[in-house]
Amino acid sequence: MAAKKAKHMTVKEIKEIVSKLTLKEKAYLTTGVGSWETAAFPKKGVPKEWMCDGPHGLRKQVNDVHASINDSIEAVSFPAECAIAASWDRELIYEAAKTLGNEAQANDVQMVLGPGVNMKRSPLCGRNFEYLSEDPYLAGELGAAYVNGLQSTGVSACVKHFFANSQETDRFTSSSEMDETTERQIYLPAFETVVKKAHPQSIMAAYNKVNGTYMTENKKYLTDILRKEWGFDGMVVSDWGATHNRPGAIEAGCDLTMWQQHETDKDIIKAVKSGKLSEEKLDEACVNILKHVFKTLEKHKSNVKADLEKDHEVARKLFESSIVLLKNDGNILPISKKKNVLLLGDFAKNPRYQGGGSSHVTTSRATSVVETTKDMTNVSYKKGYGPGPKAPTLTDPEFWKFRISASDYKPDKKLIDEAVKAAKKADVCVIFAGLPEALESEGADRVDMRMPDSHNALIEAVAKVNKNVVVVLQNGAPVEMPWIEDVKGILETYLGGEASGEAVRDVLFGDVNPSGRLPETFPFIVEDNPSYLFYLGCDDVVKYSEGEFIGYRYYTTKMMPVLFPFGFGLSYTKFDYSDFKIDAKGFIGDEKAGGITVSVKVTNTGRKAGREVVQLYVGVNKCALKRPVRELKGFAKTKLLKPGESEIVTIELDSRAFAHWNEEAKAYVHYTGEYEIQIAKDAENIVFAAPVDIDGAYPRKRANNNNPEIN
Numbered sequence: 001m002a003a004k005k006a007k008h009m010t011v012k013e014i015k016e017i018v019s020k021l022t023l024k025e026k027a028y029l030t031t032g033v034g035s036w037e038t039a040a041f042p043k044k045g046v047p048k049e050w051m052c053d054g055p056h057g058l059r060k061q062v063n064d065v066h067a068s069i070n071d072s073i074e075a076v077s078f079p080a081e082c083a084i085a086a087s088w089d090r091e092l093i094y095e096a097a098k099t100l101g102n103e104a105q106a107n108d109v110q111m112v113l114g115p116g117v118n119m120k121r122s123p124l125c126g127r128n129f130e131y132l133s134e135d136p137y138l139a140g141e142l143g144a145a146y147v148n149g150l151q152s153t154g155v156s157a158c159v160k161h162f163f164a165n166s167q168e169t170d171r172f173t174s175s176s177e178m179d180e181t182t183e184r185q186i187y188l189p190a191f192e193t194v195v196k197k198a199h200p201q202s203i204m205a206a207y208n209k210v211n212g213t214y215m216t217e218n219k220k221y222l223t224d225i226l227r228k229e230w231g232f233d234g235m236v237v238s239d240w241g242a243t244h245n246r247p248g249a250i251e252a253g254c255d256l257t258m259w260q261q262h263e264t265d266k267d268i269i270k271a272v273k274s275g276k277l278s279e280e281k282l283d284e285a286c287v288n289i290l291k292h293v294f295k296t297l298e299k300h301k302s303n304v305k306a307d308l309e310k311d312h313e314v315a316r317k318l319f320e321s322s323i324v325l326l327k328n329d330g331n332i333l334p335i336s337k338k339k340n341v342l343l344l345g346d347f348a349k350n351p352r353y354q355g356g357g358s359s360h361v362t363t364s365r366a367t368s369v370v371e372t373t374k375d376m377t378n379v380s381y382k383k384g385y386g387p388g389p390k391a392p393t394l395t396d397p398e399f400w401k402f403r404i405s406a407s408d409y410k411p412d413k414k415l416i417d418e419a420v421k422a423a424k425k426a427d428v429c430v431i432f433a434g435l436p437e438a439l440e441s442e443g444a445d446r447v448d449m450r451m452p453d454s455h456n457a458l459i460e461a462v463a464k465v466n467k468n469v470v471v472v473l474q475n476g477a478p479v480e481m482p483w484i485e486d487v488k489g490i491l492e493t494y495l496g497g498e499a500s501g502e503a504v505r506d507v508l509f510g511d512v513n514p515s516g517r518l519p520e521t522f523p524f525i526v527e528d529n530p531s532y533l534f535y536l537g538c539d540d541v542v543k544y545s546e547g548e549f550i551g552y553r554y555y556t557t558k559m560m561p562v563l564f565p566f567g568f569g570l571s572y573t574k575f576d577y578s579d580f581k582i583d584a585k586g587f588i589g590d591e592k593a594g595g596i597t598v599s600v601k602v603t604n605t606g607r608k609a610g611r612e613v614v615q616l617y618v619g620v621n622k623c624a625l626k627r628p629v630r631e632l633k634g635f636a637k638t639k640l641l642k643p644g645e646s647e648i649v650t651i652e653l654d655s656r657a658f659a660h661w662n663e664e665a666k667a668y669v670h671y672t673g674e675y676e677i678q679i680a681k682d683a684e685n686i687v688f689a690a691p692v693d694i695d696g697a698y699p700r701k702r703a704n705n706n707n708p709e710i711n
Contacts, residue, residue, distance in 0.1 A: 002108050006047055006297035011287070014294065017045050018286045023272060023279070026286050027265035030250060032258040035240070036061065038293055049293045051158070055114020055130065055146070056080045056354065056497065057361030058103050075103055076311040076498060077354050077361040079319045081116055082476045083494035085132040085142055085519035086569075087322040088613045089637050093142055094149035099314045101153030106306035110296035111156040111202060113358075117143040117190040120477070120520050121166040121550055122531045124446045129355040129476025129495055133519040134551030135566065136186055137632045140193025147198035154299025156292065159194050161206035161239060162215065162226070163187050164544075169445045169536050172241070175209035178544035183210075184661035184668070185548040192230055201234040201292055205254050207242045216243045222253035235292040247271035255285040312365050316499030321611070321637075323507050324516035325570040326490040332428065332468055333489045334510025334572060337378070339427035343370055344384040344419050344458060347432035352474040353500045357394045357442025367501025369432070369472075369508070384419040384431070384462075385454035386412055391438035404438055409452030416461050423466045430508060431459050431487075434474035445536065449480045449526040459483045472504060478522040481563060492518070510572065515611040515637070517569035517682070521552050524563050530554040552683040553628035567615050567632070567682035573606030573643070577614075580679060580688040595654040598634070600679050600688065602649055604641040612638045614649045615680045618657050619689065623673030625660060630678060633657040653677070658694055672696040 021029065021044060029039045029046070040048035053059035058075035078084070078096050087093065097115075104112055116127075120134040132139040147157040164176035164187045178187070194200060205215045205222060215221065216238045226232045240259035243249045246267045249257060257264075271277035325333065335341060349370040354361055373379040388409040392399045423429045433455035440446055450456075463469050463486035470489035473479065474496075484490070491514065493504055506512040523529055530546040537543065549557060552566035579601040602612050616634035620627045634651035641647060658675060659668035672695055679688040 002302070003049065003110065003297055003300050004047065005300045005302065006294050008298050009290075009294040011291065014287055014290045015283075017290065018283050020044055021046075021286065023269055024265065026282050027268040028262060029289060030246075030256055030268065030282070030285050031260055031262055031265060032256060035259060038256065038289060046290065047293060047297055049110035049296050050108060051111035051113065052104075052109050053358045054100065054112040055116055056084075056359060057363070058100065058107060058109065058112070059359065059361055060107050060109055072360075072362045073107060074308070074362050074364060075107075076308055076315055077363040077366065078315045079322055079497040080129045080355045080359070080476060080495035081132050082129045082519070083322045083496050084318060085138065086324050086492070086494060086516040087318060088138070088517050088519070088635055089318075089321050090141060090145040092318045092321050093145040096314055096318045097146040097149030098152050099311050101150040101155040102304055103306045103311065104155040105153055105301045105304040109155065110300065111158055112150060113158045113160060113204065115143045115146040115157070116160050117194060118161055118163070118165050119187055119190070119550065121544075122529055122535045123449055123478040123523070123526055124535060125166060125477070126168040126440050126445045127357075127442050129440060130359055130442070134521065135519070135632050136189035137193075138519055138635070139190035140197075141635075143190060143194045144197040147194055147200045151198070151201065154296065154301065156201035156296050157198075158202040158204050158237060159191065159200045160204035162191055162203050163206060163221065164210050165206040165208050167445055167536060167542065168443050170540055171207045174537060174540045174542050175212050176542050176544060177211055179547070180663050181661045182544055182547045186550060188225070195226070195230045195232050199233075201295060203232065203234065203236050205236055205238050205242060207239050214242070214244055216254045216257070217245055217248040217252045219252040227253060235288045247277040250282055250285050251277055255288040308365065312499055315497045316503055319496040319499055319503040320506065320512045322494065322496065322516045323503065323514045324492040324518055324568075325514040325572075326492050326564055326568070327484070327488070328570055329488040332470060333491075333508065335428050335430075335470075335508055337376070337509055339378065340425070341379045342422050342426035342429045343373070343379060343381045343432070344423070344429060344462060345432035345455070346383055346385055346387055347434060347474050348381060348430070349383070350387065351432070351500050352434055352436060352495060353497055354495050355442070355476055356391075356437040359442070363498045366498040369501050369505050372501040372505045380422065382419045382422050383415050384458040385409070385415055385452070388436055388452060388454060389438055391441060394441070394443050399443060403444065405447050406439065406450035406452050409436070409454040411454045411457035416458055419458060420461050420465055423462045426466060428468045428470065429462050429466050430470045430472060431462060432472045432474065433459060435476065435479065440476050446477070449478060451479050456482060459487065463487055470508070472508075478520065480525060484563070492516070510608075513572045513608055513610040514569070515571065515613070517567050517613045518564055519566070521555055521562050521566045521683075522564040523555070524561070528560065528562070549628060553631065556683055557629045565682045565684040567613070567680065569613070569682070571606075571610045571612070573604055573608040573610040575610070575612040576603045576605045577601065577679060577687045578603065579648070580690070582677060582690055584692065595652050595657070596677070597650060597652055598677055598679070599648055599650045601646055602638055602641070603646040604643050607643055609640050609642045611640055614638070614651070615682065616651045616653070617678040617680055617683070617686075618653070619676035619678050621674040621676060621691070623671050623675075625671050627660060630683065632683075670694050670696055
């Protein structure tokens with residue numbers, strides 16, 4: 001039955017409704033009905049709402065989740081979060097999320113589960129494709145853009161997975177153990193930014209424990225920090241099956257438990273009658289649920305129609321902005337349309353364009369590069385390798401027994417021989433490779449960073465007979481590249497959604513200039529990752545011993561070489577930076593007076609129109625506290641600049657950009673030291689730097705003849 005638009009309800013009116021519910025009804029209300037609905041009591045004025053999975057497309061299931069996780073209505077498959085983060089584009093992410101919200105309205109869905117803003121602690125996390133970044137600032141900014149776009153349509157976002165959900169192994173039972181500084185510097189800030197900048201209507205409590213307590217029962221984070229400190233005023237919902245103690249969850253601030261039998265309602269009733277759980281606390285949870293239900297139903301639109309063809313173009317535009325050019329020796333890209341081009345690899349015809357598990361989207365519009373180049377007579381195709389082992393779906397009982405590795409994808413000599421024979425005659429070979437869904441999935445972590453042996457073998461064999469090789473990667477997380485010196489071009493496309501065929505074709509042949517930047521570091525090998533010795537943990541205890549030194553914070557501080565640094569990305573054109581200026585007046589004497597304004601002029605000095613991503617880091621030269629040498633604190637993506645055209649990019653820094661958590665003060669404070677404002681092209685390529693002293697209170701301008709213009 002379709003939802004009906006509800007009238008606006010005040011908190012007072014909602015509390016009046018709750019006061020008329022019986023204890024049994026209140027307990028029932030705090031548990032979801034089936035897999036996707038909230039409870040309803042029509043005679044008492046309590047309607048229900050419908051929710052469904054995201055975050056990169058609408059996964060509204062026709063049947064209950066136990067039937068088939070892939071049994072969902074047709075919808076647009078947008079680029080996965082690993083890809084949209086590579087766009088570094090708040091505006092396009094907002095637009096795509098808004099489009100997703102309209103699809104939700106058209107399909108009678110009131111809440112979409114997303115975005116995922118957990119940190120990418122290790123490349124091995126099986127669900128990295130569903131998260132944005134290893135950096136909390138980037139994840140927070142892009143996550144806020146997503147929530148604002150989605151909720152502009154009246155559909156609620158449910159930000160997940162709060163928090164420190166950094167692995168899939170033992171995700172139901174493991175405890176993420178870390179100190180308060182690590183929490184406050186790395187794992188909480190993205191959620192804080194989204195809450196304060198976008199006001200999400202719902203937050204999802206994760207499966208895992210934090211410091212020994214399940215998140216669904218963790219009052220410190222769900223109530224003290226989330227609600228009291230950050231001002232969150234929405235509904236907290238458990239991840240599906242994450243609640244172990246219903247009364248304990250209510251007491252901690254988890255309002256709605258999903259995917260649990262109503263037979264556990266008796267636990268709440270018993271706890272209230274015995275005095276272990278106050279009925280006032282239960283009422284509070286009911287009010288939070290109904291505030292959410294009435295707010296979404298008040299904004300319900302029954303006349304919205306989804307235009308999937310139009311939405312496909314929105315997905316395409318976002319993906320075009322997300323493709324990252326990693327290598328382009330000899331300007332092999334873009335490829336002239338007059339050259340004989342050989343496409344290789346099963347992914348060229350059957351692309352890996354989305355994540356699996358609970359984020360799988362049903363679409364009939366997925367395109368491949370083989371399909372989108374079929375009218376180009378100079379483009380041919382050879383398979384090169386087969387699809388390999390296929391994993392069962394997440395809800396298949398066999399899934400939990402199914403584990404494979406890169407070596408399970410055996411090279412096919414016949415297919416490789418055919419590919420090599422054709423490669424000898426081609427001007428350029430474009431090999432599509434990466435990670436099949438069976439190697440990275442919700443519910444299972446990767447065992448290493450390797451690509452399938454069949455993919456690597458194809459690249460190595462073709463590179464021996466043709467020196468003009470381009471590799472197009474389709475994957476949700478970093479991979480090793482043992483063949484990197486043997487190929488001239490590499491495109492990182494991540495998981496680009498259903499429009500991947502058009503977008504990748506247009507980048508390959510120059511109709512689109514790639515402007516994506518890596519939202520994570522690509523190490524040479526997984527053993528280089530700072531969490532390597534501690535990842536997965538032991539006996540359900542996972543120690544975050546690397547502290548705040550994750551991702552580029554570790555590599556840059558240690559001066560460790562990496563395959564590709566955080567923020568890296570090339571272009572078909574060139575950009576020059578000039579006129580670096582800083583206005584630091586706002587920080588002198590009064591923190592409330594404002595922040596620092598940083599500006600730089602970006603000029604396209606090449607021959608092709610393109611977009612540039614300006615990255616601003618705060619560096620630390622001298623400080624009594626051991627800190628990363630630099631941290632991202634601002635970024636902006638230019639408009640499409642024509643050759644010779646310029647744009648002045650302005651980035652604002654507030655006091656928090658220079659602060660660090662102090663466990664004794666229980667606050668972010670400024671430590672005396674010498675800092676730098678750095679304009680960069682990536683975490684290792686600093687273009688401009690200006691020193692700023694901090695005296696333990698507020699940053700102030702520093703007299704130095706070598707400074708740029710500082711007002």
